[in-house]
Every structure is written in structure tokens, then in C-alpha cells.
Amino acid sequence: MTVTSDHATRLSSFYEQALDSLGLEDPTLYGLLNDELGRQRQTLALVASCSPVTPAALLAEGSIFANVTAEGYPGRRFHAGCVNVDQVERLAVERAKKAFGARYANVQPHTASTANQVVMMSLLRPGDPILGLDLDAGGHLSHGASVNISGRVFAAHSYGLGPDGLIDYEELRAKALAHRPRLIIAGTTAYPRTIDWAAFRAVADEVGAFLLADITHIAGLVVAGLHPSPIPHAHVVTTCTHKQLYGPRGGLILLGESADMRLPDGRTLEQTMQSGLFPLIQGAPVVNSIAAKAYAIGAASTPAFAETMSRVRVLAAGLAEHLMLRGVRVISSGTDNHIVVADVRTSFDITGVNAEKALEECGILVNKNRIVGDVHSARVTSGVRFGSNSMAARRFDADDLAEVAELVVEILAATADTSDTTYVLDSAVRAHAQRRVQQICHRRPIAGY
Known part of the structure; x- marks a missing residue:
């Protein structure tokens, strides 16, 4: 849609009035927001799990879409008033599919950890064995840590690094053969090297496991073609949108050719992920966050x-x-x-x-x-x-x-x-x-x- 001067005036006026109201009605909070902007300007953030969200994405996340309850999916909502929300979600989905070369994208997960829960709870039963990278080797809490729901609901095992500081794929295979996991997680939070997705898939196939690739820390590099994509190898790919896409805090679930894979219950993997998020794990999505995701993912394709x-x-x-x-x-x-x-x-x-x-x-x-x-x-x-x-x-x-x-x-x-x-x-x-x-x-x- 072309932004006319009338549209621009209405939106600008809305945000100007909102800013004025915040300053007048809650000067304490206004001051804290102003202080935080100053802090971010004057410090060097070298935290690997952060990136500065682009101002346009921040604006979209703080948008009037927050007023809409949109339980369900586009065209199949459980509430009225979703005509524009549906368009925004479809836009985000199409942009995610294009950016990552995926056949299916779900843009509703509140976080990447939520996306990982969706995958596990949809494909596994409580007590099933899973295999993820050890925390000390750079793994993530949601990949089977004992203090996380993933490590409490499932029988979690871990693989680690070799003396060279790289993922030990021989150990990975040995652990997989020993524990016969139903799910192998290829993903990290503090691992600085390239991940061999094909090696992971070969091990997963050998033991009959699903392969989940969590690319929260390398999503931008994958989109830009600077890290190999897991889409052709993993059954399911998850990521967040804030660590390296300069977007809002939220998650994505992506599928490649595996989208059409039939599971024992007769459903496809795509259908399983769709229902695994809603209604299994989440209720209504944060549609204003989806608007911000749409912007950030679009910008990531430039x-x-x-x-x-x-x-x-x-x-x-x-x-x-x-x-x-x-x-x-x-x-x-x-x-x-x-x-x-x-x-x-x-x-x-x-x-x-x-x-x-x-x-x-x-x-x-x-x-x-x-x-x-x-x-x-x-x-x-x-x-x-x-x-x-x-x-x-x-x-x-x-x-x-x-x-x-x-x-x-x-x-x-x-x-x-x-x-x-x-x-x-x-x-x-x-x-x-x-x-x-x-x-x-x-x-x-x-x-x-």
C-alpha cells in the first residue's frame, strides 16, 4: 500500500500525542525511557545475544496492532477485527520463507525457546531421549539443560567439543548410538565456529531421530549466505528475530522439504508444527511483534x-x-x-x-x-x-x-x-x-x- 500524506499525518499525529501523553502523565517512566536511550548511545554493547533493533521495527512493535486479539491463523481467527492483522502475518510469513528459502514459516512464537518447546512437545513424548550440546560447550538452556523444561520433561543427554574447541562429531555419533535420541538438537548459544548440518543429519538418520537446528545466533549470517543453511538438512529450524536480525524479541519456526513429511499419525510435519504452536503451546500471538518481525525480515533481504x-x-x-x-x-x-x-x-x-x-x-x-x-x-x-x-x-x-x-x-x-x-x-x-x-x-x- 502506498503511504499517502493523509496516512502519514494520521500516524505521525498518533505517535506524537502518545509521546506527549507519556511525558505528561508518567514523567517517571518517561525519564527512565530517556535515560535508557542515553545509556545505549553511550555504551558499547558487545553482548552476543543482542543487537540494536532498528527504529522502524521498534515503531512497528509499539503499534496499534497491540489492540487486536488474533487467536488462530490468518483467515481462521477466533476473534473479529483481524482483517489487517491477517495481512501483516501473511506478509511476515512470505518474507520469512523467501529470506530463509523455506517452504513453511510460523511467525507466531513469542521466543525461540517457545519455538523449541513447540518442536519438542509436538514430536516427542515425556521421557523420550534428546541429545543437545552441553552448556559448557556453548549449548543453550532450551536444548536439554536440567534447569529447563526441556531437561525436566525429556531424558536429556549431551555431546561436547574436542580438544580443538570444535564440535566433536565422533562423540556426537557415539552418544547418539548409545542413547538413541528421538530428537537431536544442532544449535548453540556460545559456539564460534561453522556447524556441519549434513554431519548432524547423517547421525540423526542413523539412529532414527528428528533433527532440530536452532540458528538463533547465526540467522543473519544464514540469510546473507555467510553460514551454510540448515534448511536442506534439518527436519525443523528455529530462530529468534532479535539476536542477529535487528528485530523484535520473538521466534520463528521454519521447514524446508520436510514440510510434507508424513508422521505416524498421518499428519504432515507442517500440520504438526502449525497445531503444535496453537493451540498446544500458545494462545493469541503478539501481533504487534509480528508486524515488527515483518519489517525486520524484509530488511534482512536487502x-x-x-x-x-x-x-x-x-x-x-x-x-x-x-x-x-x-x-x-x-x-x-x-x-x-x-x-x-x-x-x-x-x-x-x-x-x-x-x-x-x-x-x-x-x-x-x-x-x-x-x-x-x-x-x-x-x-x-x-x-x-x-x-x-x-x-x-x-x-x-x-x-x-x-x-x-x-x-x-x-x-x-x-x-x-x-x-x-x-x-x-x-x-x-x-x-x-x-x-x-x-x-x-x-x-x-x-x-x-
């Missing part, structure tokens, strides 16, 4: 997005190299995606949580992360995880990257544990680093922020 993803890989590889040149132990000695995991216990004799806190004091945001053989709990850890999505959005160049790496090492070298969760940071280093981080942020603003 040459500009492909350029950003290329920058993501170059910056991550450069960060790993700079850190290693400065004596930092980097897990797997590099990266193929946006993730860099560093062993700060070996490199600086500090814990991951203290490294995270010290860097945050200086305006650099990372997250503590367990590593293979970690002697600390998930609340302490021996490692930290970096990500390059936000650096790419700020259009960093080689000089910016070198400066950030230098600052990280300078800060961590000036940090000393006083306990596993407390530390001291040299005050002169802190002040110097804070000034430089603010200069970098001013020089490289986030577009639209």
Missing part, C-alpha cells in the same frame, strides 16, 4: 543487510585476532561467526563475572560465560562472551576494532579479584577507559539512535 553481516564476521574475526595477539586465550582460537569466547581465568586470573562487571564500569558490555572444564558456576564462570552485531550496526572499521580490543585488555589487566564475585579496578584505568568509550560511541553512533 543488500545493505548483507553488507552488515559481512562486517559482523570481519569484526568478530578481527577481535579474536587482536585479543590473541595480546595474550588472551580465545576458545577454538578464533571465530567463523559473530561470537568470540575468551578464557579470562587463564588470561587474567579473574572470574568471568568480575570481568563482566569491570568492563561494564567502563562502558563495555559483555556477558560472563562458562567454558569447557569450568571450575566455576554459571553465576561466576571462567569466561566471557563477546559479539560483533552491535559493532557492525555502528559501522566500526579496523581502527575502531583495534581500539576496543586494546581497551578490553587494558581494563582486564587492571582488574584483580578480591573474591569470586568482587574485584578492584585501577581508578586511573577506569577513568581513561570511560572517556575513550564515550569518544568511540560519539564517533560511531547507532543509526537512527
Whole structure:
């Protein structure tokens, strides 16, 4: 639909009045929103699970579609008033199918973890064995962790990494033969290397398991053709839309040729995923979030997005190299995606949580992360995880990257544990680093922020 001046005026007026109302009626909340915008402008977010949502997607998520209850699917809703919502959801579905080369897309999952629950609860029975990457090796909670519903409802087993820091596909096969899982999860949250989808599918076929590929951390690279796609190999693919698609927090379920696969009950895999989300796991979708997904997925199919993803890989590889040149132990000695995991216990004799806190004091945001053989709990850890999505959005160049790496090492070298969760940071280093981080942020603003 062409946006006429009348349409633009009405929408602009609506949002202007809403902003004025917020400022007048709730100045406390208005002030917090304003403070958060300032914080995001003035800090370097290197948390791998974050990327700055594009302003247009933020606008769509905060749209009047939030007023619509739309339980069901387009053309088959359980409530009236869904004529425009139906068009938005169909638009998001078609864009997702095109972007990922999928035959089926469900854009309703509230999160990627929800999408994973849909897959498990639809295809498995309680107590069935599943096989996912161990948390310390870079796996995700929703892939069978004992503290997660996936590890409580199902008999969860794990595979890990070899001495080179790469997924050990021989161990994967051995564990699969030993436990005969009904579902194998190929997906990570802190793994910096390329995943061999074909190797996973070969193991899944050998033991008669379904293969779930969770690409939450590499979705953008997959869309841009910078990481192999799991669509031709996995039975089901899940992802989120905020980690690397610069969209809202939400999930997707995707199917390739497997969409027509017949299950023992006679239904296709597509039908099973459709009913597995609604009504099995979720009720009404968050339709304003689906509008934001539609925008973000559409933007991910542009040459500009492909350029950003290329920058993501170059910056991550450069960060790993700079850190290693400065004596930092980097897990797997590099990266193929946006993730860099560093062993700060070996490199600086500090814990991951203290490294995270010290860097945050200086305006650099990372997250503590367990590593293979970690002697600390998930609340302490021996490692930290970096990500390059936000650096790419700020259009960093080689000089910016070198400066950030230098600052990280300078800060961590000036940090000393006083306990596993407390530390001291040299005050002169802190002040110097804070000034430089603010200069970098001013020089490289986030577009639209």
C-alpha cells in the first residue's frame, strides 16, 4: 500500500500525542525511557545475544496492532477485527520463507525457546531421549539443560567439543548410538565456529531421530549466505528475530522439504508444527511483534543487510585476532561467526563475572560465560562472551576494532579479584577507559539512535 500524506499525518499525529501523553502523565517512566536511550548511545554493547533493533521495527512493535486479539491463523481467527492483522502475518510469513528459502514459516512464537518447546512437545513424548550440546560447550538452556523444561520433561543427554574447541562429531555419533535420541538438537548459544548440518543429519538418520537446528545466533549470517543453511538438512529450524536480525524479541519456526513429511499419525510435519504452536503451546500471538518481525525480515533481504553481516564476521574475526595477539586465550582460537569466547581465568586470573562487571564500569558490555572444564558456576564462570552485531550496526572499521580490543585488555589487566564475585579496578584505568568509550560511541553512533 502506498503511504499517502493523509496516512502519514494520521500516524505521525498518533505517535506524537502518545509521546506527549507519556511525558505528561508518567514523567517517571518517561525519564527512565530517556535515560535508557542515553545509556545505549553511550555504551558499547558487545553482548552476543543482542543487537540494536532498528527504529522502524521498534515503531512497528509499539503499534496499534497491540489492540487486536488474533487467536488462530490468518483467515481462521477466533476473534473479529483481524482483517489487517491477517495481512501483516501473511506478509511476515512470505518474507520469512523467501529470506530463509523455506517452504513453511510460523511467525507466531513469542521466543525461540517457545519455538523449541513447540518442536519438542509436538514430536516427542515425556521421557523420550534428546541429545543437545552441553552448556559448557556453548549449548543453550532450551536444548536439554536440567534447569529447563526441556531437561525436566525429556531424558536429556549431551555431546561436547574436542580438544580443538570444535564440535566433536565422533562423540556426537557415539552418544547418539548409545542413547538413541528421538530428537537431536544442532544449535548453540556460545559456539564460534561453522556447524556441519549434513554431519548432524547423517547421525540423526542413523539412529532414527528428528533433527532440530536452532540458528538463533547465526540467522543473519544464514540469510546473507555467510553460514551454510540448515534448511536442506534439518527436519525443523528455529530462530529468534532479535539476536542477529535487528528485530523484535520473538521466534520463528521454519521447514524446508520436510514440510510434507508424513508422521505416524498421518499428519504432515507442517500440520504438526502449525497445531503444535496453537493451540498446544500458545494462545493469541503478539501481533504487534509480528508486524515488527515483518519489517525486520524484509530488511534482512536487502543488500545493505548483507553488507552488515559481512562486517559482523570481519569484526568478530578481527577481535579474536587482536585479543590473541595480546595474550588472551580465545576458545577454538578464533571465530567463523559473530561470537568470540575468551578464557579470562587463564588470561587474567579473574572470574568471568568480575570481568563482566569491570568492563561494564567502563562502558563495555559483555556477558560472563562458562567454558569447557569450568571450575566455576554459571553465576561466576571462567569466561566471557563477546559479539560483533552491535559493532557492525555502528559501522566500526579496523581502527575502531583495534581500539576496543586494546581497551578490553587494558581494563582486564587492571582488574584483580578480591573474591569470586568482587574485584578492584585501577581508578586511573577506569577513568581513561570511560572517556575513550564515550569518544568511540560519539564517533560511531547507532543509526537512527
